Amino acid sequence: MFVRNGTSELKRVLTCPPTYLKEAAPINEISKKYADQPLDREKLADEFNQLIAAYHEAGVEVEQQTAAPEMTNAVFARDFGGCVKEGYILGRFKKELRFPERKAYEDKMKELGIPKIAEVKEGYFEGGDFAFLTEKDIAVGIIDRTNQKGFEELKEQLSRLGYNVYPVPADPRYLHLDMCFNLVDDHLAVAYKEGLPASFLKLLEKLEVEIIPVPEEAIFKHGCNLESLGAHRVLSLKQNKVVNKALREHGMKVIELDITETLKAGGGPHCMTFPLQRG
Structure with a gap:
């Protein structure tokens, strides 16, 4: 079994160091603000090492994709697809900048011995839009990087395996579903409710x-971009003071990461993590 759901104990992940992330390519609302500013190489490396150290401390095995000059944004490993208990789904990037990652991550998953059980070939689908709600219920954002065609391809293939797949359309400025909604524990999520469709709120x-x-402004400060570790633990950002306080009040152990530089490229801890095994 690979990934049973989104909140059981995280055991193994795939990441990629930000070796070639030199500046924020203006491909989303956040990165546009920093497109003319070179990113601090030392800080990027330190932030990535913080994430890896947090995983090791939590008992999570970390696999690493080899960084390459043509894969500038590969640090956001989440986006090449999704993973369920039977194997992984290969997505299809919308932005040309990220095209080289698809083959590299497909090769890596083959190397790791994880079978490809679905693939989006005609539409667009990125892993930041993939969210388990229960073991059999999956939400897929149709926001900026996943389109209707990609959703339909995904739904058709996952339905054969017994999954219920629900579309979640939202404002394209939000980029991915994990920027405005994230399940952090069984029956507990962080979300900008007003930006989500009524049908999805009813489902929740x-x-x-x-x-x-x-609030909506938290989306652009990665207030929802959290990573559940299971056993009522979650990785969050140190700057998420209000969210972290609320999580603790709900009985969560919050592990804070002092990440600020990587965020300028448009992604946080959830974006930097592709789950390989949960159970």
């Missing part, structure tokens, strides 16, 4: 998912 209510609300 039906599934008894409680939402810790964040």
